[in-house]
Amino acid sequence: MTAPDTFADTNVAAFSAEEAFARHLDAIDPLASQREAFHLPQAVDGGPAIYLCGNSLGLEPRAARTMVERELEDWARLGVEGHFQARTPWYSYHEVFRESGARLVGAVPGEVVMMNSLTVNLHLMMVSFFRPTKDRFRILIEDGAFPSDTYAVKSHLAARGLDPAEALLLLRPRVGEDTLRTDDIESTLATQGESIALVMLGGVNFFTGQVLDMERITRVAQAHGCTVGFDLAHAAGNVPLRLHDWNVDFACWCSYKYLNSGPGAIAGCFVHERHGRDPSVPRFAGWWGNDPDTRFKMHLIPDFTPRSGADGWQCSNPPILAMAPLRASLDLFDAVGMEALRAKSRVLTGYLEFLLREWMPDDCRIITPSDPGARGCQLSILVVPRDGSAPRERFKALEAHGVVCDFREPNVVRVAPVPLYNGFHEAWRFAQILANRPR
Numbered sequence: 001m002t003a004p005d006t007f008a009d010t011n012v013a014a015f016s017a018e019e020a021f022a023r024h025l026d027a028i029d030p031l032a033s034q035r036e037a038f039h040l041p042q043a044v045d046g047g048p049a050i051y052l053c054g055n056s057l058g059l060e061p062r063a064a065r066t067m068v069e070r071e072l073e074d075w076a077r078l079g080v081e082g083h084f085q086a087r088t089p090w091y092s093y094h095e096v097f098r099e100s101g102a103r104l105v106g107a108v109p110g111e112v113v114m115m116n117s118l119t120v121n122l123h124l125m126m127v128s129f130f131r132p133t134k135d136r137f138r139i140l141i142e143d144g145a146f147p148s149d150t151y152a153v154k155s156h157l158a159a160r161g162l163d164p165a166e167a168l169l170l171l172r173p174r175v176g177e178d179t180l181r182t183d184d185i186e187s188t189l190a191t192q193g194e195s196i197a198l199v200m201l202g203g204v205n206f207f208t209g210q211v212l213d214m215e216r217i218t219r220v221a222q223a224h225g226c227t228v229g230f231d232l233a234h235a236a237g238n239v240p241l242r243l244h245d246w247n248v249d250f251a252c253w254c255s256y257k258y259l260n261s262g263p264g265a266i267a268g269c270f271v272h273e274r275h276g277r278d279p280s281v282p283r284f285a286g287w288w289g290n291d292p293d294t295r296f297k298m299h300l301i302p303d304f305t306p307r308s309g310a311d312g313w314q315c316s317n318p319p320i321l322a323m324a325p326l327r328a329s330l331d332l333f334d335a336v337g338m339e340a341l342r343a344k345s346r347v348l349t350g351y352l353e354f355l356l357r358e359w360m361p362d363d364c365r366i367i368t369p370s371d372p373g374a375r376g377c378q379l380s381i382l383v384v385p386r387d388g389s390a391p392r393e394r395f396k397a398l399e400a401h402g403v404v405c406d407f408r409e410p411n412v413v414r415v416a417p418v419p420l421y422n423g424f425h426e427a428w429r430f431a432q433i434l435a436n437r438p439r
């Protein structure tokens with residue numbers, strides 16, 4: 001075993017399946033202490049569970065409670081005066097995320113707003129950015145898009161009197177392959193681009209964990225005249241993003257997965273500044289998207305004057321108690337930085353992949369790309385039991401051993417070693433359990 005001194009010296013060829021190597025990686029992990037910032041759910045034996053489910057619901061930052069309690073205290077103390085006198089005035093609470101939200105997705109301040117939940121934001125974005133004409137009326141999504149996105153897209157087609165059979169285009173992997181090829185996406189755009197109004201894809205696919213080449217897809221799609229939006233539910237806080245530089249038109253994400261802001265947490269929305277600056281972009285309006293100078297003129301100035309930037313898409317006043325945990329979470333992201341997180345994530349997921357390839361039963365197969373640049377932290381394991389048992393049984397066996405991960409029908413176990421709170425020995429133990437190797 002050659003033990004690297006830092007992550008920078010760590011490469012797959014030098015990985016070892018020995019337990020001591022896992023412990024060594026934990027010892028040189030510069031982010032190991034971040035785990036202390038989270039509450040870890042317990043396994044049945046009373047020890048911490050092997051929690052590999054940050055792709056579904058991230059863990060609770062210890063500071064989240066303090067943040068929520070602060071607002072509850074201010075509410076108790078101040079009542080309505082809290083709008084302006086709370087320690088963080090509620091009136092402009094969403095502005096707390098102006099810089100940190102932008103840093104997270106590679107935006108410039110003003111391009112990101114935290115509001116609503118993910119599907120709602122997708123709807124609001126499609127109201128603005130799906131503007132079908134007689135010749136350009138299609139929406140391009142992945143065949144394996146998250147169901148909520150598919151429902152949302154189909155409902156927009158229906159609302160504009162379009163038939164999904166004609167107006168919905170689906171991207172599929174080649175026969176015998178699990179993930180999409182950028183070349184194939186480009187070919188679709190080359191042949192169908194003239195009729196596509198909107199390309200709306202998952203930046204990281206929820207099922208396979210594949211990271212799309214968002215920069216290239218945006219460039220090519222826009223060259224064909226399409227508008228481009230991304231669902232970043234599985235990307236935000238997982239992989240580095242440069243939405244502004246990539247010139248993406250809009251993007252939406254939730255904050256309960258890699259952003260650890262709690263079940264149903266407030267979502268994020270990016271609108272490129274070239275749209276944000278344009279008050280003529282049609283939108284569903286509400287008072288919080290209105291210029292604050294005239295917002296309270298109410299019936300005196302009833303016409304909507306949008307605020308500049310993504311803020312101009314807010315409809316309602318922000319839910320303070322739901323937003324407070326996001327502060328605890330983004331403080332951690334700011335303290336650590338996406339670069340350091342990604343550096344650990346590449347080693348951690350690469351290490352888990354290495355162990356799985358060493359030990360995984362031969363009825364299991366990883367469908368996530370093996371190129372570290374084409375995936376985030378999630379690995380999706382396809383299970384096709386040879387003994388005729390149901391794939392879900394394999395997942396239940398993992399649960400029985402204190403593993404928290406998830407199962408997606410019909411036969412995929414998703415595991416996500418999250419660099420903020422997962423460690424290498426945990427990954428090693430998970431691989432042992434999956435391989436059913438007695439300790």
Ligand SMILES: Cc1ncc(COP(=O)(O)O)c(C=O)c1O
Binds near residue numbers: 117233
């Ligand atoms: C990729 C993706 N899109 C959309 C959603 C729906 O999110 P919400 O219920 O917050 O609207 C999810 C939820 O997990 C998701 O993973």
